[in-house]
Amino acid sequence: MNPDLLVPRRLAIQILHEAQIAQPNPIHGWVYERGGRPAVFRLAAADMGTHRADEDLWARLWSNPTSPAVPQANELREGILNLVVSLNTKGVLEMRAWELESGLPVERVLRVED
Template sequence: MNDLLLFPRRLAIQILHEAQIAQPAVMHGWVYERDGRPAAFRLATANMGTHRADEVLWARLWSKPDGPAEPQPAELRENLINLIVSLSIKGVLEMRAWELIDGKPVERELRVED
């Protein structure tokens, strides 16, 4: 398995912004891919199933306003990237990627690119 996940900077900025403005509540959302690459972010709302025909679900995400970007196994879904945004570090926002493999959380390397 290739552990490196490439993630567009504009999408990371959008997600981190939404996590900040949702504080102190938890932000939930979905990332969709287009042509095999993360391309769109949607907040989890009543119309979260709305996406373009050429988009495929790539990851689910949520924020942890007061905790580290580390999951409990029960928080993760199999066969899906799980992104966690931590806001608990003063002045720094952190986003980490996880997968559930054989019932255990496995971190994936997430690299933001232009």
């Protein structure tokens, strides 16, 4: 069984903010970890595939401004954690984690921590 994934509250708020100000357009980006914990979100357009030496890729992220945070299997990439944010809620961040296993999307438990 996979352990829960933990995202710092500060990082979750940053991701929600970026998704909200981009509306009605979706965002795409990358979450990098430092010291084994997710720590940095960068928009894909600004990132251009660069990151600091002390950062490792943790997840790929995109938003669905008008639909649930449920991806289609063809949106997921094998071997990488995928985070999907939905703004199709009443002011509440819905961010869900997915992995592709044997060609099928499998949801992981994602929790925000202080």
